Amino acid sequence: MFLGTAYSVNAQKINLGKAAGIVSNGAKALSFTNEDAIKLSKESVDWMDKNNQVAGPKDPYTVRLNKLFGKHKSQDGLNLNYKVYKVKDINAFACADGSVRVFSSLMDIMSDNELLAVIGHEIGHVKNQDTKDAMKSAYLKAAALDAASSASSQVATLNDSQVGKMANAFLDASHSKKQESEADTYSYDFMKTNKYDVVGAYTAFKKLALLSQGSTQTGFEKMFNSHPDSEKRAQAIKKKAEKDGLWKDPGTVSIPTTKLTK
Numbered sequence: 001m002f003l004g005t006a007y008s009v010n011a012q013k014i015n016l017g018k019a020a021g022i023v024s025n026g027a028k029a030l031s032f033t034n035e036d037a038i039k040l041s042k043e044s045v046d047w048m049d050k051n052n053q054v055a056g057p058k059d060p061y062t063v064r065l066n067k068l069f070g071k072h073k074s075q076d077g078l079n080l081n082y083k084v085y086k087v088k089d090i091n092a093f094a095c096a097d098g099s100v101r102v103f104s105s106l107m108d109i110m111s112d113n114e115l116l117a118v119i120g121h122e123i124g125h126v127k128n129q130d131t132k133d134a135m136k137s138a139y140l141k142a143a144a145l146d147a148a149s150s151a152s153s154q155v156a157t158l159n160d161s162q163v164g165k166m167a168n169a170f171l172d173a174s175h176s177k178k179q180e181s182e183a184d185t186y187s188y189d190f191m192k193t194n195k196y197d198v199v200g201a202y203t204a205f206k207k208l209a210l211l212s213q214g215s216t217q218t219g220f221e222k223m224f225n226s227h228p229d230s231e232k233r234a235q236a237i238k239k240k241a242e243k244d245g246l247w248k249d250p251g252t253v254s255i256p257t258t259k260l261t262k
Helices: 017-021 026-030 034-050 060-072 104-109 112-127 130-145 147-151 160-172 177-193 199-212 230-243
Strands: 081-085 092-094 099-103
Touching: 034 099, 034 130, 060 081, 060 104, 060 112, 081 104, 092 112, 099 104, 099 112, 104 112, 112 130, 112 177, 112 199, 130 177, 177 199, 177 230, 199 230
Parallel strands: 081 099
Antiparallel strands: 092 099
């Protein structure tokens, strides 16, 4: 996730359904493969799409997202799909199956180049299989909830309560600082390779840094307790851009007071 932490909207609790209903003991979890993560992620995202307000094909948010990211659906050997959730939280996330979801409130405050940096970051998480690690962590926690299934070699079925706890564990999972740093680097290289303005990655983090300082604007969520310091990430991008001769001083960065939907 771009913010490095899970969002907190009740309607977005992941229902892992039948795919998560079949869970073996901890030993099985330890052999968790990327195929396992893809299978669980696909069903999870399908459920979230049905239980959240998704911007329609003619919605300005969707039109903007397609314009920016449509040509990157097959990026770096990955098959990606994008949608916008019309929710208050400011975030974006990616799953192992290639699903990328961007929240409308994030789009409201990010310029086109900043959004390109965000999507590049999320592609990086998928490419680096970080989303697999997050799902595996949730899977392990769910298996450990049932002492019987953890000790048995028999396949166990998670009850609704356990599925809910597994879903919450997945949402609460945060990438390591190393994973976030590698995704930041991927994003920068993505911007550079595609001849986008890499300074967009810098200003995106500057905006997140401003939010983390305690913005009181309506609808902004303070979800910065576990993610790497946004200001440090911005400065890391600046150093790369300066080294590559791509740095252009953007001036003072501020949070827009009007939506940047179009």
